Amino acid sequence: MRDKLLIIAAGIITGLLAVILVWQGNPANMGFCIACFLRDVAGGLGLHRAAVVQYLRPEIMGLVLGAFIVALLSREFKPSGGSSPALRFILGMLMMAGALIFLGCPLRLILRLAGGDWNALVALPGYVFGIYIGTIFLKKGFSLGRSQPQPALNGLAAPFFSLFLLVLLFAAPAFIFFSEEGPGSMHAPAAIALIAGLLVGILAQRSRLCTMGAIRDLILFKDYQLFLGFAAIFVVVLLGNLLTGRFNPGFVDQPVAHTDGIWNFLGMTVVGLAATLAGGCPLRQLILSGEGNGDALITVLGAVTGAAFMHNFGLAASGSGVTPGGQWTVIIALVLLLIIGSANIRAAVRAKVSQDANVRAG
Amino acid sequence: MPETIDCRGLACPEPVLLTRQALQEHSSGTLTILVSTAVARDNVTRAARSMGWSVESAETADGFSLTVKK
Known part of the structure; x- marks a missing residue:
């Protein structure tokens, strides 16, 4: 019961x-968007030169540092890693690719839905579909392999990198890019x-809040605990938008969105499947990075x-729609994800371990 | 010596899937499940209890050892 209250409170x-x-300046329906914010960070560092989406979003650093501090205090800070890092890097890339076709991570999907953006209503079944495909792989024995405990410094990489980004944000040296117009300028x-x-x-x-786990656990175990967080976010933002006059139902003229239904659906299918194979949505990957999980940090990078x-x-898509290159990206991403999923079905991981595990557990 | 399921280092939901699979194969008895994170401990505990098994958790050097009984 306590767990359920905690996740509802978190939501x-x-x-x-x-x-x-959003009231304080973030773009509409973008109070939080992990994919958008990581994309803005990439732009702020000059890794891409799309002038309208460049900013070192402090929400990202806050998420990692908040998770780090509370993990330390609750003795859950555990440097670990080594579970298929190269594949996780690719899963992170693909997760972002899908999100930048839909224009939002699953968290923003909830926010867009609660803002009356019906394009998100088309994308949500796509997300669920992607997760559903992922659960088929999981049931067949999909695994990226075991992680191992790592020396402490590995776990400190994400929080230190976050501190470094904060220094760059506040010192604002000339080589950091800050958008002067567009979504990147709104914060x-x-x-x-x-x-x-x-x-x-x-x-x-x-609370282990995760927008993928919410739906995955419903499909796999009919366990609705994580879904409570998902639902709580939706209800609160919907009420907030209604009370502040920001609920604008419809498909067209939605903020930072396009109306290309099939690509909204398939873009989120990519995100759902990639997140299921990687074991967490973009938000969850950030939180795990803060807890010292090097595999999650690799996914974020x-x-x-x-x-x-x-x-x-x-x-990347824009308000005017999805480019032909973007459409090909979605198709290639889906093929790659199906290959990663089927190539990592391991009977060996399922094998029960006998006495020697007991000895090692000591 | 009770049967042991080693879920150490596995990401969620794999520990829960392995636990459920093992519990479905037994109508009663005692199993030991090893996990490395508190998340896996909580999730495995919740899954086992929902299937009518009792769970006791103990901390080990590299995580938690769960004793599951019915």
């Missing part, structure tokens, strides 16, 4: 902060965004790299 506060961040004051990130980082770490590819090669 409510995440939703409230999302509404506050809440840095201190507010950082605190919001810290709070959600703490709550998401404690893959996502940042993916964002750079998507913008440098003109593949």
Whole structure:
């Protein structure tokens, strides 16, 4: 019961902060969007030169640092890694590719839905479909292999990198890019965004909030605990939008969105499948990075790299729709994901271990 | 010596899937399940309890050892 209350509270506060961040200056329906924010960070560092989406979003650093601090305090900080890092990097890239076709991570999907953007209503079944395909692989024995404990410094990489980004944000040296127009120029004051990130980082770490796990656990186990968080975010943001006059139902003229239904659906199918194979949505990967999980950090770095590819090669969607290159990217991503899924079905991991495990567990 | 399922280092939901598979193969008895994270401990505990098994958790050097009984 306590767990259920915790995840509902995490969902409510995440939703409230999302509404506050938009009120304070973030783009509409983008109080939080992990994919968009990582893409903006990639732009801020000059890894891509799309001038409208460049900013070192402090929410990202807050999420990692919040998770790090609370993991330390709760003795859940555990440097680990070594579970198919190269494949996880690619899964991160593909997750970002799908998100930049739909124009949002699954968290923003919830926010778009709660803002009346019906394009998200088309994308949601796509996301569920991707997760459903992922659960088929899981049931057949899909695994990226075991991670191993790692020396402490590995676990500190993500929080230290976050601190480094914060220094760059506040020092604002000339080589960091800050958008002067477009979504990248729209942001809440840095201190507010950082605190919001810290709070959600703490709550998401404690409650295990994950937008993929929410749907995966429903499909696999009929377990609705994580879904409570998903639903709480939706309800709170919907109410917030209704009360502040930001609920604008319809398909056209939605903020940072396009109306290309099939690619909205398939883009989120890519995200859903990639997140299921990687074991967490973009938000969850950030939180795990803060807990010292090196595999999750690799996934996040893959996502940042993916964002750079998507913008440098003109593949990312925009308000005017999805480019032919973007459409090919979705198809190639789906094929790659099916290959990664089927190539990692391992009977060996399923094998029961006998006495020697007991000895090692000591 | 109870049967042991080693889920250490496996990402969720794999520990839960392995546990459910093992519990479905037994109508009663005692199993030991090894996990490396608190998340896996909580998820395995919840899954086993929902299937009517009792769970006791103990911390080990590299994670948690869960004793599951029915």
